Amino acid sequence: MRHSIALTIGPASFRIGSAWPAPIAQLAHLYRAYPTPPEGIADFTVRLEPSKPWRRHIRPSIHITGDHGLADAAPMALAHGLLAAEMGMNLQMALGWRRHLLLHASCVEKDGRALVMTGESGSGKSTLAAQLGERGWRLMGDEFALLDLHSGQIFAFPRLISLKNAAISVMEAEAAPDRFGPLLRATAKGDIRHLSPRADAVARMAEGAMPALLLFPRYGFAPEIRTVGQGEVFMRLTQASTNYTALGEPGFTALTRFVQTVPAHAIDFPSGEDAIALVEQLWAEAR
Amino acid sequence: MTVPTRYRAAPATDLIVRALDDITLIYHRPSSQTHMVASPVPEILDALRTTPLTAPLPEREGPGVGSERSEPPAHATQTPAQILTTLSTHFDLGDPATARPVIAAHLEEMVALGLIHRA
Amino acid sequence: MTATLLVQTLRDPASAARLSAPDWNALIAAARAERLIGTLAYRLEHAEVPAPVRPILADARTEAVREARQALWEADRARAALAPLNIPVVLLKGTAYAAAHLSPAQGRFIGDLDILVPRAALDAVEAALIAAGWEWVKPDPYDDAYYRQWMHELPPLIHRDRDRMIDVHHSILPLTARPKPDAAALLTDSIPISEGSLKGLRILSPTDRICHAAAHMLADGDLSGGLRNLWDIHCLLTDLAPSEDLPTRTAHHGLTAPVAQAQRLARHLYAPHEKPAPLPLQDRLIAKRLLATNAWGQETQKPLRMGYYLRSHALRMPPMMLARHLVTKWRKGHRG
Secondary structure, X not given: OOEEEEEEEOOEEEEEEEOOHHHHHHHHHXXXXXXXXHHHOOOEEEEEEEOOHHHHOOOOEEEEEEOOOOOOOOOEEHHHHHHHHXXXXXXXXXXXXXXXXXXXXXXXXXXXXXEEEEOOOOOOHHHHHHXXXXXXXXXXXXXXXXXXOOOOOEEOOOOOEEEEOHHHHHHHOOOOHHHEEEEEEEEXXXXXXXXXXXXXXXXXXXXXEEEEEEEEEEEOOOOEEEEOOHHHHHHHHHHOEOOXXXXXXXXXXXXXXXXXXXXXXXXEEOOHHHHHHHHHHHHHHHO | OOOOXXXXXXXXXXXXXXXOOOOEEEEEOOOOEEEEEOOOHHHHHHHHHHOOOOOOOOOOOOOOOHHHXXXXXXXXXXOHHHHHHHHHOOOOOOOHHHHHHHHHHHHHHXXXXXXXXXX | OOHHHHHHHHHOHHHHHHOOHHHHHHHHHHHHHOOOHHHHHHHOOOOOOXXXXXXXXXXXXXXXXXXHHHHHHHHHHHHHHHHHHOOOOEEOHHHHHHHOOOHXXXXXXXXXXXXXXXHHHHHHHHHHHHHOOXXXXXOOHHHHHHHHHHOOEOOOEEEOOOOOEEEEEOOOOOOOOOOOOOHHHHHHOOEEOOOOOOEOEEEOOHHHHHHHHHHHHHHHOOOOOHHXXXXXXXXXXXXXXXXXOHHHHHHHHOOHHHHHHHHHHXXXXXXXXXXXXXXXXXXXXXXXXXXXXXXXOXXXXXXXXXXXXXXXXXXXXXXXXXXXXXXXXXXXXXHO
16 A cells, blocks of 8 residues: 554554555644554554545545455545544454454543443543543543453543534634644534544553443433443443454453443433533542 | 153353343353343243252153153253243242243243253 | 465464564455464464464454354254254355364354255255244345256345354255256265264265365355465365375266366465475466455455456356346346
């Protein structure tokens, strides 16, 4: 491939090849504080290829693939190349990672203990984690939390935070401009802007933390806290995991232990400030 | 009269059973599948798994009782009627005429999943 | 052509000691692209490899063990569904290798469950599988009719709960293909599995396994996944007892040419040797196609690949039938 970069995010490393220079240059800028793969050997290969041979120059169109790919993945515009690269890395993790149970969840850490938040896209979990990450918590990830199969610790996967629509201006008010990627207008998920995690989140990305609280946030409702039964927690977490089935028995053992030991609540909130207040309240109670 | 089907539990090493606060999880090793089950499925499994090979069975129907075999299976086999009797010592199952087809249906579902076997 | 690196490392695991970091990246990408990462991981189980490679290979081995367990469970469910029919049920390909602990099984990716049954029992097999929870995958009546009229298998079925596919074959090549393997002899000479939960199922005889693997690779497919198929053939040939008469059997099935070609290719690419023996021209083209993966795991040699798709169809179907098939496909494609 003509253009490439190699980087390590948490326990996983990637080499990303691209037919075009722009996505690689953007990655190089936003991931500037991240290490390269150990000994130069990456866990996964990601490729950003022209969707048809002639689509490298004429109306460039990116096909995302790599070691693991989806046959029916929709091609993307070159202007959204950074998003394509991020999706390519997510795809490798979702389909290929086996060293942890992968939970589709955001995660922050304080005093060596982790708060895990999971929910559908639009639930506010990503924005909430991004905000907490600027307010005294360590951001461990806005998309995946990695549950260790043996120790029960959560490990970080702090890739770029993917801010969508209204969350973009919320975070523009909190973080320095040089941590932001280009504004990507009119993607399949609306407007998207990527944000580099804070330096401490990157420097400490290899540190695990025992999970202390699990939340199911829901944005846009009157404030409410509900306890969630273990059966429902188990079911929702298997649905939120891309590799639960693939891990087999170790995944079952790790997830049942998580469900039996970590208190879980569903929280509804009408605004980001309400959410932060609810989280701090539940966090204090969980101690 | 037809001989009733007999059932026995899958080998203990095939299953991991974890009771959560509201439901029971069963991990089935040969299929790598997780099953979330509620009563009376865990109890049926218990009834089949805890029957010692030499225990006197409540009724004797037809051949094939575990203790008579040259190579006994890991668990004794039971008929649906025997399982119903065991369950009714722990549960109020209501009218046996209603309970019987329900238990029979559960048993066949459990066979299809590999949690128990037809003897 | 870095699949060369993959072939060389499978052939001679000790050569891994000489690999650079870019070599490793290329090797891992090629092994994943060819679905040989599990096989590679076992070949390198006791080799000195760089620290970051170790977990990648360990993951691949764990994955292969899990794959095999799931494949055997699927075979067990088919066994249970078909037991009342009292017919021979022969496991094919990956599941057969895993069930009988044959050497290609080690680390092998296993996809669908493939079974061979007597043609006369097809309707009963279909009914029994559907009663046990399998459902049709293809809703397209043309494809369905095509399968039933011309293919050596039922249209694929998928289990509604387990989401796994089963291919029910009554022969090892489509009815339209030029070679006509003796399906009855495949069944008659198959070998029962004598132990474990799959007791009652059968596998092909040692020579028929090679006939099937070669027919599948060279007389049937478009050569995609060819390096893996050829690895199977290499292992099966290595394990073949000297007393077995392979030439007579391949002649009986009309598969002398593809089996001989598979033997030449397997020897050329996988057998330990100092310097590979020269290959005839048509073999060289196939070898080139097999090795057409670059350092990023991409397929190169696209025109060659297209050629093989046509070749594959031409081999399976006489020309008039091919035209009919392509036209029907084409019309459908343009109607959207």
